[in-house]
Amino acid sequence: MTSSVITGIGVVAPNGLGTEEYWGAALAGTSGIGPVGRFDASGYPARLSGEVPGFAAEEHLPSRLLPQTDHMTRLALVAADWALRDAGVDGETFPALDMGVVTAASAGGFEFGQRELERLWGQGNEYVSAYQSFAWFYAVNTGQISIRNGMKGPSGVLVNDQAGGLDAIAQARRQLRRGSKLIITGGVDGSICPWGWIGHIASGQLSTSEDPATAYLPFDSRAAGHVTGEGGAILIMEDAAAARARGASHVYGEIAGYAATFDPRAGRGREPGLRRAIEIALADAGAAAGDVDVVFADAAGLPEPDRAEAAAIAAVFGPGSVPVTAPKTMTGRLHAGGAAVDVATALLAIRDGIVPPTVNVRPAPDYPIELVTGGPLRLPVRVAVVIARGLGGFNSVLVVRAPGEATDNANEIKGAIHAA
Amino acid sequence: MSRRVAIVGVGVVAPGAIGTKEFWSMLTEGRTATRKITFFDPSRFRSRVAAEIDFDPAANGLTPQEIRRMDRGVQLAVVAAREAMADADLALAVTDPTRVGVTIGTAVGATMGLDQEYNVVSDSGRLHLVDHEYAVPHLYDYLVPTSFAREVAWAAGAEGPTAVVSTGCTSGLDSVAHAVDLIREGSADVMVAGASDAPISPITLACFDAIKATTPRNDDPEHASRPFDANRAGFVLGEGSAIFILEELGHAQARGARIYAEIAGFGSRCNAFHMTGLRPDGAEMAEAITAALTEARLDVSAVDYINAHGSGTRQNDRHETAAFKLSLGHRAYEVPVSSIKSMIGHSLGAIGSIEIAASVLAIQNNVVPPTANLDSPDPECDLDYVPKVAREQRVDTVLSVGSGFGGFQSAMVLRRADGRAA
Numbered sequence: 124m125t126s127s128v129i130t131g132i133g134v135v136a137p138n139g140l141g142t143e144e145y146w147g148a149a150l151a152g153t154s155g156i157g158p159v160g161r162f163d164a165s166g167y168p169a170r171l172s173g174e175v176p177g178f179a180a181e182e183h184l185p186s187r188l189l190p191q192t193d194h195m196t197r198l199a200l201v202a203a204d205w206a207l208r209d210a211g212v213d214g215e216t217f218p219a220l221d222m223g224v225v226t227a228a229s230a231g232g233f234e235f236g237q238r239e240l241e242r243l244w245g246q247g248n249e250y251v252s253a254y255q256s257f258a259w260f261y262a263v264n265t266g267q268i269s270i271r272n273g274m275k276g277p278s279g280v281l282v283n284d285q286a287g288g289l290d291a292i293a294q295a296r297r298q299l300r301r302g303s304k305l306i307i308t309g310g311v312d313g314s315i316c317p318w319g320w321i322g323h324i325a326s327g328q329l330s331t332s333e334d335p336a337t338a339y340l341p342f343d344s345r346a347a348g349h350v351t352g353e354g355g356a357i358l359i360m361e362d363a364a365a366a367r368a369r370g371a372s373h374v375y376g377e378i379a380g381y382a383a384t385f386d387p388r389a390g391r392g393r394e395p396g397l398r399r400a401i402e403i404a405l406a407d408a409g410a411a412a413g414d415v416d417v418v419f420a421d422a423a424g425l426p427e428p429d430r431a432e433a434a435a436i437a438a439v440f441g442p443g444s445v446p447v448t449a450p451k452t453m454t455g456r457l458h459a460g461g462a463a464v465d466v467a468t469a470l471l472a473i474r475d476g477i478v479p480p481t482v483n484v485r486p487a488p489d490y491p492i493e494l495v496t497g498g499p500l501r502l503p504v505r506v507a508v509v510i511a512r513g514l515g516g517f518n519s520v521l522v523v524r525a526p527g528e529a530t531d532n533a534n535e536i537k538g539a540i541h542a543a
Numbered sequence: 544m545s546r547r548v549a550i551v552g553v554g555v556v557a558p559g560a561i562g563t564k565e566f567w568s569m570l571t572e573g574r575t576a577t578r579k580i581t582f583f584d585p586s587r588f589r590s591r592v593a594a595e596i597d598f599d600p601a602a603n604g605l606t607p608q609e610i611r612r613m614d615r616g617v618q619l620a621v622v623a624a625r626e627a628m629a630d631a632d633l634a635l636a637v638t639d640p641t642r643v644g645v646t647i648g649t650a651v652g653a654t655m656g657l658d659q660e661y662n663v664v665s666d667s668g669r670l671h672l673v674d675h676e677y678a679v680p681h682l683y684d685y686l687v688p689t690s691f692a693r694e695v696a697w698a699a700g701a702e703g704p705t706a707v708v709s710t711g712c713t714s715g716l717d718s719v720a721h722a723v724d725l726i727r728e729g730s731a732d733v734m735v736a737g738a739s740d741a742p743i744s745p746i747t748l749a750c751f752d753a754i755k756a757t758t759p760r761n762d763d764p765e766h767a768s769r770p771f772d773a774n775r776a777g778f779v780l781g782e783g784s785a786i787f788i789l790e791e792l793g794h795a796q797a798r799g800a801r802i803y804a805e806i807a808g809f810g811s812r813c814n815a816f817h818m819t820g821l822r823p824d825g826a827e828m829a830e831a832i833t834a835a836l837t838e839a840r841l842d843v844s845a846v847d848y849i850n851a852h853g854s855g856t857r858q859n860d861r862h863e864t865a866a867f868k869l870s871l872g873h874r875a876y877e878v879p880v881s882s883i884k885s886m887i888g889h890s891l892g893a894i895g896s897i898e899i900a901a902s903v904l905a906i907q908n909n910v911v912p913p914t915a916n917l918d919s920p921d922p923e924c925d926l927d928y929v930p931k932v933a934r935e936q937r938v939d940t941v942l943s944v945g946s947g948f949g950g951f952q953s954a955m956v957l958r959r960a961d962g963r964a965a
Contacts, residue, residue, distance in 0.1 A: 162671075162672070163672060166672060167675055168675070191818070219815060220812065220830060223813065224813070228709060229686075229687045230686045230687055231652075233686070236657075237661075239746070239749075239750075240657075240658070240661045240665070240668070240746060241665065241668045241671065242668075243668070243745060243746055243749050244661065244662050244665060244667045244668035244745075245665075245667065245668025245669065246668070247587065248587055248588055248745060248748065248749035248752065249587075249749075249752070251746070251749035251750060251752075251753050252753060253753040253754050255746070255749070255750045255753065256750035256751060256753070256754055256756070256819065256948065257711075257818040257819060257948045257949065260650060260651055260709070260711060260948065260949075261650075261652065261688075261709035262650070262709055262710050262711045262947075262948070262949040262951070263818075263949070265710070265949060266711070266813075266818055266948070266949025266950055266951070267818070269813045269815045269949070269950060270815050270816065270817065270818065270950060272815075273815045274813065274815055275812050275813050275814065275815045275827055275830075276812065276813070277810075277811045277812065278710070278811065278813050278951065279708070279710060279717065279721075279811075280708065280709045280710050281706055281707065281708060281709075282649075282652070282687065282688060282689060282706075282707040282708075282709045283689055283692075283705075283706050283707060284687050284689050287706075290706055294721070297724055297728070314686065317671060317672050317673045318661060318664075318665075318673050319686060320675075321664060321673055321674075321675035321678045321682060322678075322682045322683050322685065322686030322687075323683065323686070324675050324678070325675070325678050325679070325680060325681070325682035325683045325686075326683035382704075382730070383703075383704040383705070383706070383730075384641065384702060384703065384704065384705075385644070385645070385693075385696050385701060385702050385703065385704070385705035386702070387640070387700070387702055388697045388700075391700075393640075393702070396641075396702055399641065458687070513689055514683065514687070514689065515689050515690065515693040516693060516696070516705070517689065517693075517705060517706075
């Protein structure tokens, strides 16, 4: 089996525009959560968000792209540009048909969509933009990235809420295994406009706090919802042999394992699917629970899902046996973009041997996990697990491994678990 | 790949036909379900025709709470999924719900719900700061359309990998292909896979009006969808859902399941050209077709029927005609090609799955459905498009293709399962 490695990263996050800006902020514990700035949210029960600072699309993108793109697509195009630059590749590196794009989406270009709905209902159908047909739909980021970079290979779009970011990366890995040489993957998202906002409010998951330091407190007894944000990460995934052959300057790590499960409907008396997803992903990676150095939690920020996640982590790794962190406490939940940022963060933790903290949280003693709080944790990271859940029961788990860390007994372990 | 994938159950909710049997009768009789829009007053729009479903959710088994919380697109999917499960006798197959997954394609998700709710919370566009107190409780399901997969997973009791696939108008092919991948790689043994879209709403009409993609032929709605006809003028918007039960072939054979067809190959490419435009040479669709045939280990001579994208825009019809010639060579002139969009319109992300349903029914019945309304062939579209009348012939292998906004091009090969024809 070929191995799929990440050779480029582009992050656009509420606490940092650009990968190193984000990484510096994450290690310093600097949060990007603050009052909503993209519109007047004072009349709504949730008034905090995580917004990408200092982003001026016209500095990065040709003017012809601006009228046809939503804010989140502009962020995605720029993150893709940066990831490609980081990897030292472009649309010419491999034949166009050997390169593709697989991204996650959640709400599509919703701010653009609100403006056109306003025109439709307020002025009349003939005022709706010719770009609405594709600026809003879920496939927009994949389509635009493919066009901008001339990539014609198998591509895709997954819409599984926060879990989708991992599902897209896993789908990218499938395309490499099928013969593609390079896939642009990950997710960038954002629906911080009044119309998107009331949708998020309706989820019942948003914090109503006005204090950025206490609004999003996963695994804390004060947990009362999350803050929603915008941004995400784009990753360049390559077949390891192809990357070596072209002389890739660096490899961040390998996408070593993955699994997705779906929770049984409440009241069926069956165990939720997260523990199983972690176990299958580890088996897929040929890793044992003891090989895992750190877990990036989904961190819903509400008592019930926090408890379920802590229980699943403890069931697989043992109570308090592995450091668990949620750097998304500094960005808010970014939906289709969030899991990709966590994967980027895990890769940077592998690179630098340091794990960013979970900020503001005082871990509740009854959760059987060891949360990284207070400051970053210096730790050699060879294997990291990233967990993401989508509202409604979606569980996805990705295992990221340091370059060249494939275990010799991988197949043996996989065989044993499948047999069991 | 040692694991192979069979279709063992089919469910269809389409314009003019709720249920697979009725759907097939309609297609083979060449009946059309396009009409003047009745869901709202279309008089201000350029294109005022659509293929609507006369769908009564309660009569189709949905409970009051299901009806309340599901967008119309989700309702269509759940009804189609239940038909497919009953058809496959899924309960017999399910020994372990963790080995059953779900993939549902949709291009525009809960657009009808979004459009209607926006009108209320904005007080018809008056309020930019929309009023959250008027929002329906399940508005988040409209914002992020994961409920398409969630509700089907609940209906099936599935606990395996579950996903919404949204690649515009190829979603219906890509969703099923994704499910095939999950079975082949061993992540699931059974998948409930398909697609649904219910886009007939003012915002969708306005979008397509703005780029003149839909037909302005409003005077004769029953004959408005005219793929490959010289007098075509754009596509006719539709709605619908088709859902399949896919099963690992050995698993299906072991329980003596009826097998409609094997999904033998799939390919997809992007044109990297334009979000809505197509290059006339059809090169990327041709690449997708070749990839699908290669995966199926079939020569072009094996193709008995092509279920075309056939949207009825001039751009598409010429694009795919070129793609068939490029990928199949002289065989393109021998194989019957037809577009069921001539009868049931273009239901965006759903249509790819509905066309898979038509393809497997063609195999099951050895009948090629026609292209309705093909009175005056476009001289630039010079293949055999099966005008107006269904054709009885041996059909063992079908190529079904799709093309969509974003540049996506997909192709799937469906084949009669060896010795176990349905």
